[in-house]
Amino acid sequence: MLFIMEEEIRKASSELIITTDDGSYGRKGFVTQVLEELLDTDKSIKRIWVIGPAIMMKVVCEITRPYLIKTIVNLHSIMVDGVGMCGSCRVTIGGETKFSCVNGPEFDGQLVDWIGFMNRLTCFQEQEQKSWEFYKLKEGGN
Numbered sequence: 001m002l003f004i005m006e007e008e009i010r011k012a013s014s015e016l017i018i019t020t021d022d023g024s025y026g027r028k029g030f031v032t033q034v035l036e037e038l039l040d041t042d043k044s045i046k047r048i049w050v051i052g053p054a055i056m057m058k059v060v061c062e063i064t065r066p067y068l069i070k071t072i073v074n075l076h077s078i079m080v081d082g083v084g085m086c087g088s089c090r091v092t093i094g095g096e097t098k099f100s101c102v103n104g105p106e107f108d109g110q111l112v113d114w115i116g117f118m119n120r121l122t123c124f125q126e127q128e129q130k131s132w133e134f135y136k137l138k139e140g141g142n
């Protein structure tokens, strides 16, 4: 397991709660469990930023929806040109096509078409696999 910038985040935060699936560090469980506990006990929470795996961001948005808390997500779409020309990073936000590279990457999580986003994350799987095989072959040859 790899943790990065824990001390920096601890210094910048009033509270840091770490969770791990197996409980080997911090609390055992998912971040979404802790979030539900916090939302039930702390009514001062007005905004949430969530960055991580698509499924986690989707679940966080489902949890925050009934609380009417603005939830900002970071859509890490696959980017090719990074200037809004290739379309590879397109996402659907509130029924409109947006590009993560120039319109985001932060968006209102309640407006994201999560199924579409997660499908887009796998659209270059074949090319990624070929690239990985090429990399391993090259590394093995060095």
Ligand code: FES
Residues within 6 Å of the ligand: 078, 079, 080, 081, 082, 083, 084, 085, 086, 087, 088, 089, 090, 099, 100, 101, 102
């Ligand atoms: S990376 Fe090409 S449009 Fe965003």
